[in-house]
Amino acid sequence: MDNSATRDDPLSPAVIAYNPQAIEQKWQRTWQERGTNHTDLQRAQRPFYALMMFPYPSAEGLHVGNLFAFTGNDIYGRFQRLMGHNVFEPLGYDAFGIHSENYALKVGKHPMDLIPKNIDNFQRQLESAGLMVDWRASLRTTDPVYYKWTQWLFLQLLKQGLAYKKTAAVNWCPSCKTVLANEQVVSGGFCERCKTEVEQRLLEQWFFRISDYAPRLLANLDHIDWSETTKTAQRNWIGRSEGAELEFRTRKVKGDECTIRVFTTRPDTIYGATYMVLAPEHPLVDALTTSKEKKKVDAYRDKTTKQDLVARKTSTDKTGAFTGSYAVNPATEKEIPIWISDYVLMEYGTGAIMGVPGHDQRDFDFASKFDLPIVRVVCGEREDANSPLHEAFTECEAGTLVNSGMFDGYEVEPAKKAIVDFLAKSGSAKPVVNYRLHDWCISRQRYWGPPIPIIYCDDCGTVPVPEKDLPVVLPFIEDFKPDDSGVSPLARHEEWYRVACPKCGKTGRRETDVSDTFLDSAWYFLRYPSVNHDDVPFEKNVTKKWLPVTSYIGGNEHAVLHLLYSRFITMVLHDAGHLDFEEPFTRFRAHGHIIREGAKMSKTQGNIVNPDEYIESWGADAFRTYLMFLGPYEQGGDFRDASISGTRRFLDRLFASVQSMSSEGSADQSVMRKLHQTIRKVSEDIPRLSYNTAVAAMMEYINILRKGERTPHRDEVVPLITLVAPFAPHLAEELWEQTGGNGSVFDSAWPAFDPMLAKEDTIELVVQVNGKLRGKILVVPDIDESAAVVAALADPTVARFVGGTPRKVVFVPGRLLNIVV
């Protein structure tokens, strides 16, 4: 669809048509030649680090969703530059990971060949979109000079005691044939990537102690400037709950006494604990199981470990087995039976609970099924100790304790504290805060990632690769296909993993697992300003100048993955003395997502849009402006082909206005007033990412500018070039040049807003009678109430509705007059 041809009206040769393709090519070339997008990292006086989440370079190329995200950041960055900042807007590639590897497998190519091609394609697309990216500071996580430092990072965590190896039940994706972090298991048990049901497997894996940082990760959320939605997601994921750890003594178990520790948020209900449940994997199960019950317990454990996660999590039907042993309730001193059941999770709390069927629905279901006693220990307003329970009573407010010995009559909240205090005297209770956040499993049994820099030696054990030997280069191997063995394809390559132990020199064996892609991306923002420093991960002075990141924009799908990991890694580096800040992103805003035909645009939905064709037919500037106009940036919006013509028309009119404007005479005062109102509006909207309304304001202005057949004056038009520049950078540069501007428009100043020029000399005062609109009167802005009433009553409609004497008058100066009769 070539619109430009028809725009060349042969009858009016004086009109030069707006040809975006030519203009965009010209300016992309000029920017490159002039280094317009380069940031002087050393000399910058007012550094502004405008970061966007880097893309994974897929073979399909950049899609509209990426461009929507990047454009939003670009506009913000360009605006800040026009406001006088030295803006640094880098962009790199998150090129390691299962994504790329799976695709390579699918098309039968090697990721080492595929990735550079994909990146070339991305680079071409990104450049055609006109982003203000300083490509000299680009990076790719697959580059050994980059992942050398990813490996270094692992060693730092190891040094700090924050990396450890353990055998654990981990999430295994049978399709991707690798372990997944908890954050990568979605919808209660499916692989985030391929949606396959996740299995539980016992494997030896490397973990990072992110859970040690839970209190800080949570507390800092209160004072960072982030989208609330993101902070809420992180708070929920970290999952703080306040409660108590209680100890239950058991009767002699094979000659010894032992104690079972439970975590509860409801210590007040301890008098109602009529049984205990351990997770099937709980270490005490064997010791507690009597010989009589052994068969049943073993059979149950066998069944639950084989069962996949989904069946286990979706079933509400309770199952379990009795161990044959009993514990003593420390409050009632009664013996209560000890059971095992899969509704108790080993990963949370202590892996054991006290069963309070009266006041927890899950316990109620379990007790009902196995005929365990159900005792009421809290009652509501119209109940007493004997009121029957048909389901668990879980209300806390307005609950009073009953059947609870000396605590009868206590309200729930004070009872929690009183009971813990009381039990603490005998050492069987202490207040505890529990977090849902688990340690971060970073091992991946795959090929396409940075090898974990560890060497195992029969004599020296687990030996870190010395920093001087980094990087541990990922070798090129043909057979990188993962298998079911639970080890990486690298484990099939003895020539690679057989190496001398760095400590003793005897033959050792490399760790063959690679690290999680999210480790690559947990620190990339530290690297950009330092990409030219080969000897350090991030150079001290440049880091001091540019970090933490001034503004970060990205998708909320990373709220509990990338964004949490990045905060953790930054804290670790801070604690180890490598950084002098502990929060990486001063300001973060989550952008929305583009919807098409009612569905989120994604590859699986098959409704992705390739931006190339749109840029080609409408121009990058019109397309960028359209993307920003289609809905509120932080909420996303509906992508509809038909609407792009509107933003293109807007740019056409701007172009035409510059061609036809006149320098003679003087600017129209009311147009200038509107101009300054527009400057104010756009200047306010861009910082709060309200791009759609900023574009609307500029459209409104250009409609006024061209109203009727008038020839716009130069002074009315030129400032608009700068206002539109963040959205349509190529066109703005062209018009800037045409109107005699020096250098790049982006090195000029944002138009100054003059409140005096924006001020209206008359306003429309809304007149209501009994709150209903009955008229509008033109008055001076600072009119007082009595004058306004007089003017209003002069309006026949108003006078008719008012009739007699007003009972009351509400006057909002400059806005509205409401006459109540």
Added chain:
RNA sequence: GCGGAAGUGGCGGAAUUGGUAGACGCGCUGGACUUAGGAUCCAGUGGAGCAAUCCGUGGGGGUUCGAGUCCCCCCUUUCGCACCA
């Protein structure tokens, strides 16, 4: 079940603190220019009514001079998390 976001014309969406509901754009209708128009320009466009006017922001209550906006109840959509003790 828990938590978040949202519900406004034919459509995408506007509406700082409660103060003109529907900005801006698409689409649609009519007109101008034209050999032609899927280009451009002009006018109109929430619904009903000739009109004065009335009705309108998912539904129902409430507070207020005044409610899309605040409070209570309900419905719907959507996105996270999910046996978290």
